[in-house]
Amino acid sequence: MYHSKISGVGHYVPENVVTNDDLSKVMDTNDAWIQERTGIQERRHIKKGDGNSTSIMGVKASEIALERARLKPDAIDMIVFATLSPDMYFPGGGVQVQEMMGMRTIPALDVRNQCSGFVYALSVADQFIKTGMYKHILVIGSENHSGGLDFTTRGRGVSVIFGDGAGAVVLSRSDKEGKGILSTHLHSEGKHKDELALQGPSTEHWVPEIIEENPQENIPYYPYMNGQFVFKHAVVRFSEVIMEGLTANNLQVDDIDLLIPHQANLRISQFIQQKFKLTDDKVYNNIQRYGNTTAASIPIALSEAWAEGKLQEGDLLVLAAFGSGFTWGSAMIRW
Ligand code: UT7
Numbered sequence: 001m002y003h004s005k006i007s008g009v010g011h012y013v014p015e016n017v018v019t020n021d022d023l024s025k026v027m028d029t030n031d032a033w034i035q036e037r038t039g040i041q042e043r044r045h046i047k048k049g050d051g052n053s054t055s056i057m058g059v060k061a062s063e064i065a066l067e068r069a070r071l072k073p074d075a076i077d078m079i080v081f082a083t084l085s086p087d088m089y090f091p092g093g094g095v096q097v098q099e100m101m102g103m104r105t106i107p108a109l110d111v112r113n114q115c116s117g118f119v120y121a122l123s124v125a126d127q128f129i130k131t132g133m134y135k136h137i138l139v140i141g142s143e144n145h146s147g148g149l150d151f152t153t154r155g156r157g158v159s160v161i162f163g164d165g166a167g168a169v170v171l172s173r174s175d176k177e178g179k180g181i182l183s184t185h186l187h188s189e190g191k192h193k194d195e196l197a198l199q200g201p202s203t204e205h206w207v208p209e210i211i212e213e214n215p216q217e218n219i220p221y222y223p224y225m226n227g228q229f230v231f232k233h234a235v236v237r238f239s240e241v242i243m244e245g246l247t248a249n250n251l252q253v254d255d256i257d258l259l260i261p262h263q264a265n266l267r268i269s270q271f272i273q274q275k276f277k278l279t280d281d282k283v284y285n286n287i288q289r290y291g292n293t294t295a296a297s298i299p300i301a302l303s304e305a306w307a308e309g310k311l312q313e314g315d316l317l318v319l320a321a322f323g324s325g326f327t328w329g330s331a332m333i334r335w
Contacts, residue, residue: 004129005180006333007136007172008071010064011303012057013165013290016047018146023160028153034160039266043163043291045146053087055096057166058142061299062097065138069170073101076170077134079108080125082117082141082295084198084324085148086110097140114196115262115323116186117141117295118167119331122319123184125171126331135173141295142166148198150222158225161265163291167299179334185244186329192233195226196324234264234322235271241330242276242320249332255316256282257335260305262321263287263297272320284310294323311335 019042020031034040046052058081066073081094094108113120118141125137145162149155174180199205199220210221238261246252253276261269266287273283284305293300298319305311315335322328 002130002132003174003176003180004126004171005174005176006169008065008067008069008170009168009299009303009306010061010068011165011167011300012060012064013044013300014046014050014052014057016045016050017042018045020160023151026151027156027159029156029160037265037267038161039285039288040161040291041288044165046144046164052144052164054083054085054142054144055087055093055100057144057164058093058097058140058168059100061142061166061168061303062101062138062140064303065168065170069136069172071136071170073103075136076103076106076138078106078125078128078137079103080111080121080137080139081108082111082113082121083143084112084114084117084294085144093140093142097138113295113327114325115264115292115294115297116321116325116327116329118298119184119319119321119329120186120327121295122169122171122181122331123186123329126181126184129171129173137171138168139171139299140166140168141297141299143294143296145294148222150219155222157227158223161292163293165290165293165296165300167296167303169299169302182249182332182334183245184329184331185241185248186327187237187241188325188327190325192326195229195326196224198223231265231268233326234268237322237326237328238268238272238320239275241328242272242318245318245330245332251316251332253277256318257315258282258284258305258310259318259320260284260298260301262323263290263301264292264322
């Protein structure tokens, strides 16, 4: 059995900053409400004509990750691309990255696990490395939320939360036991699939049907979220899956050097921090600046935390995510 380690991290966010005050000009919301409920101060949105898309942002983040891993695109054996906002219904973002980065005809796999997408993608890549099938895998989380949100007052419960951006890591084969990815833990509970969902356009809600029905409430081509229900489940599942990872490795909460939770809501992160009695320096949050970037949030935060020197060799890094599906997961990583 081989071992896998993160050999490079990178992220990219569009330049266009959208503040809470900017949003209050197009819908009935305000800075105080958004900050109090979510901690978000601003987020980035792709601007028409700025040349960005989900796959292009994924490429920009990947180029940095590859450079930091000191690898050329030719060295990559596989792409795993996590997003809920692909450029096209099909094919997925992975093949677009393969083309744009001029990679060999390597496999490109798309993962559709929303906020847990990056943890799922990392876990998939980890298995391919550990079995010895591949040496270097590019794992990407990228989202263009702003292109598909309802920026009227009707959509304010969802649209103020989400932002655009991408993060990427290179996962590489390593011979060091007890280092790198120690374990990953994945879960789902599909009975709550309707609580946070975008119904269409899809084969269940096809375009003519949407146009014909054109309901005023719950429009199926905008995301729906039962916020309080999701919040309550999130705090329970985050805690469970972090404990599951620690227990599987005979570790304690005190062993955590850095927790990077999926940036769903600052209040969720703070709840977990208080529950585990972790000091501020042990929990990394950047939702204040980027909002919730779904599959991209963990790799963006990881890339920033690494660049700020918050990860030292030997540190125990814990990643944890929860979101639509419901799906949730964690990764225990010895840096
Ligand atoms: O990453 C994927 C997982 N997602 C999450 O983890 C999200 C979890 N949930 C949440 O973060 C929170 O539930 C929200 C931030 C989405 C909402 O906060 P909340 O405290 O649950 O608010 P609420 O939905 O219960 O709404 C409270 C009030 C309502 O008004 P009334 O009915 O009390 O008059 C809403 O209409 O706030 C109103 N409201 C807003 N007001 C100003 C909802 N959105 C807004 C807004 N600005 N943007």
